[in-house]
Amino acid sequence: MMKITDAIKHICMMIGILTLFIFPQNLSAQRDLAFHEVASTVMMNSLQSQPEKSFLRRLYTQLFFVPVWMKESEPSAATVALFRHIKNDDTLNKHGRLYQDTLRLEGKVEDVYRYHGKLVEKVDLEFKISQLYKAYTDYAYLGSINWGAFQARISNLIVNGVSTEWILHRPEVDPIAMVEKAAFGGDLGKALEEAIPRKYHYRELQKKVAEYRKIKENGGWGQVHLNATLKPGNRVAGVDSLRERLKVTKDYIPCEESNEDLVYDSCLQDAVKHFQVRNGLKDDAEVGPMTLAVLNKSVDDRIETMLLNLDRIKWLNDPQSKRHIIINIPDFMLYFEEDGKLIQKIKTIVGTPKNPTPIFSNTVRTIVLNPQWNVPKSIIQKEMIPKLLRNPNAMSRQRIEVFNGWGKDAVKINPASVNWSKYRYSKHMPYRFAQTAGTHNALGKLKFLFPNKFSVYMHDTPTKHLFHKSKRAFSHGCIRLQEPRELLKTFSTFNDNIDFEKSQDILKGRKKAYLALQNRVPVDVIYLTSWVDYDGKLQFRNDIYHYDEMQLKSFRKW
Numbered sequence: 001m002m003k004i005t006d007a008i009k010h011i012c013m014m015i016g017i018l019t020l021f022i023f024p025q026n027l028s029a030q031r032d033l034a035f036h037e038v039a040s041t042v043m044m045n046s047l048q049s050q051p052e053k054s055f056l057r058r059l060y061t062q063l064f065f066v067p068v069w070m071k072e073s074e075p076s077a078a079t080v081a082l083f084r085h086i087k088n089d090d091t092l093n094k095h096g097r098l099y100q101d102t103l104r105l106e107g108k109v110e111d112v113y114r115y116h117g118k119l120v121e122k123v124d125l126e127f128k129i130s131q132l133y134k135a136y137t138d139y140a141y142l143g144s145i146n147w148g149a150f151q152a153r154i155s156n157l158i159v160n161g162v163s164t165e166w167i168l169h170r171p172e173v174d175p176i177a178m179v180e181k182a183a184f185g186g187d188l189g190k191a192l193e194e195a196i197p198r199k200y201h202y203r204e205l206q207k208k209v210a211e212y213r214k215i216k217e218n219g220g221w222g223q224v225h226l227n228a229t230l231k232p233g234n235r236v237a238g239v240d241s242l243r244e245r246l247k248v249t250k251d252y253i254p255c256e257e258s259n260e261d262l263v264y265d266s267c268l269q270d271a272v273k274h275f276q277v278r279n280g281l282k283d284d285a286e287v288g289p290m291t292l293a294v295l296n297k298s299v300d301d302r303i304e305t306m307l308l309n310l311d312r313i314k315w316l317n318d319p320q321s322k323r324h325i326i327i328n329i330p331d332f333m334l335y336f337e338e339d340g341k342l343i344q345k346i347k348t349i350v351g352t353p354k355n356p357t358p359i360f361s362n363t364v365r366t367i368v369l370n371p372q373w374n375v376p377k378s379i380i381q382k383e384m385i386p387k388l389l390r391n392p393n394a395m396s397r398q399r400i401e402v403f404n405g406w407g408k409d410a411v412k413i414n415p416a417s418v419n420w421s422k423y424r425y426s427k428h429m430p431y432r433f434a435q436t437a438g439t440h441n442a443l444g445k446l447k448f449l450f451p452n453k454f455s456v457y458m459h460d461t462p463t464k465h466l467f468h469k470s471k472r473a474f475s476h477g478c479i480r481l482q483e484p485r486e487l488l489k490t491f492s493t494f495n496d497n498i499d500f501e502k503s504q505d506i507l508k509g510r511k512k513a514y515l516a517l518q519n520r521v522p523v524d525v526i527y528l529t530s531w532v533d534y535d536g537k538l539q540f541r542n543d544i545y546h547y548d549e550m551q552l553k554s555f556r557k558w
Helices: 004-022 027-049 055-062 077-087 097-114 119-142 147-160 175-183 188-194 199-217 238-248 266-278 289-295 299-314 377-390 464-468 484-492 500-507 547-552
Strands: 323-328 333-338 341-351 360-369 400-403 432-435 446-449 473-475 479-481 513-526 530-532 538-540
Touching: 027 055, 027 119, 055 119, 055 175, 077 097, 077 119, 077 175, 077 188, 097 119, 119 175, 147 547, 175 188, 199 299, 199 530, 238 266, 266 289, 266 538, 299 530, 299 538, 299 547, 333 484, 341 464, 341 484, 360 484, 360 500, 446 484, 473 479, 484 500, 500 513
Parallel strands: 323 513, 341 473
Antiparallel strands: 323 333, 333 341, 341 479, 360 446, 360 513, 400 432, 530 538
C-alpha cells in the first residue's frame, strides 16, 4: 500500500503536470506538452513487458510515464546536464564503454532533432538515456566492487583458519529521486555534483586520478634500472632513470645542491625519502628491492588502486560528528579528527594476515585503567593449551592465572590439575585464563572500549619495540597503540569527568578503574591502500591482507 506521504507527493506532482497542460506559456511549451502526452502513452505500453522491479519500470511509474530526457524540439535540460557531467568526470576511462556510450547517445540525440526524428525514435532514446543514467549513477555512487563476490572470498578464508569481516554501509543515494526532481524543474547537474561523497578526502582522491590519467596520456613513467641497492653518494647509471621517474610524480624538485648528473646527491635523496613516506616505506633514502619494486609499479596499476579505494570510500561509514577516530589498517595509523581537521595521530599495530583486524564502525564509550586481560577462547586453544601440554607451569611465566569458570565467583586453580588435551578442540571452554594487571600485561596499562561482536578494542602494549617497524601487522586482531596515554589526554580535554593527572596516579598502581565517557567518539576501522592525506599528498600502502587482489578479481570495467 502506498504511504500517505508518497500519495501526497504524487498528487502534488500530478497537479503540477496538469497546471502545465492547462496553462501553457508559449507555443513551444504547448508542443512539448502534446509530445509528452503522446509519448507517455507509447512509453506506458512499451514498458508493460518489463519486469516490475526493473529500473525503467520503477522510474517511469514514479514519474507517471512523463519523459525526462526528450522534448518535442530539443533535449531537456536534464539531458544536457547528464551528458556534461559524465564527460567532465575525470575518473572515467575515456576509452571505456560508459564514456563512449555517452558520446554515441549524444550524437544520436543531435541527429534525431536535426533530422526531425519520429516519436518512436525519441522514445527509444528516452529509454536509452535512462539506462545510461542508471549505469553512470551505479558507477559514480555505488562503484565497481562486487561486494557479494568479495564477501564470499573472505568467508572462504575460514577454511584456512582465518576469520574476519568487512562491514558495509550502503551509500545513501537515490538516483530515481534525483531524476524525479529534474523532471519537474530541478537542476540534475547540481544534484549529481552534490551526491559525490566528501568523506575521507574522496574528492581530493578523484583529482589525483585525473592527474594520473594525464600522466598516462603523456606516456606514464619509465622503469628505474638498478643492479644493486642505491645508497647516498653512489655514482651509477640508474640514478638518471630514478630522477626522471620521481620528476613525473613531483616527488623530485630540483635544488641548488644538484647538478643532475649520475651522483645520488642530497636533492635526489630528499625526493626518495618523500616517495618512501608517501608509500609507507622506511624513509632511509636507500633504494633497495622494496623501494625499487614500488617505484616500478605502472601508472595503470596506480590508477586502478586509486579507483578501487574511491569505491571503498563510498561504502564506508560517515559519522558526521564533531570528533572522529579513523584507524587505517594498511597504514598502521590512528587519526583523530575534530571538525574535519587532524588533531592527533598515533602509530598502531594491527592484526596479522592470519588474524586480520575486521573493518567495522562503533563508538568509544569507556576507558579502562590497569586492565586485566581475559584471554579469548581461540588463543587459549591455539596457543595456551599446547604450551601447557608441554609444561604445566607455562602460564606462570606470563603471569596468567587460570580460574574454574568465567563468573565473578570463579576460583583460581592449579593448571597442572587439568587434563588440557580434553579441551584442545572442544567447543566449550570452562576455564578462564586471566593475565594480571601491570606493564607485563598484553593490554599494557590502558584499554579503550568500543563494544563490538569481534571483541576488538584499542589498547596499550608492552611490545613497544615493534613500533619502530614500518609494517606493523603483529596482533591477534586488536589495535595496539604506541601512545595510549596521549590518547587518554586527548579524551580528557572534552570529558570533564576525566582527570588526566589523577588517571596518571592510578596508572602507577595496579588497581583497575573504569572511565565512562560523557562525550563518546565514533571510531571507524577502515582499509584504504590509497588516499589523500591531510596535507593534500597522495598516499599508497601495501595490500597487507590481499583485499585489493581479491576485489580486483571481480572489479567491474566501465
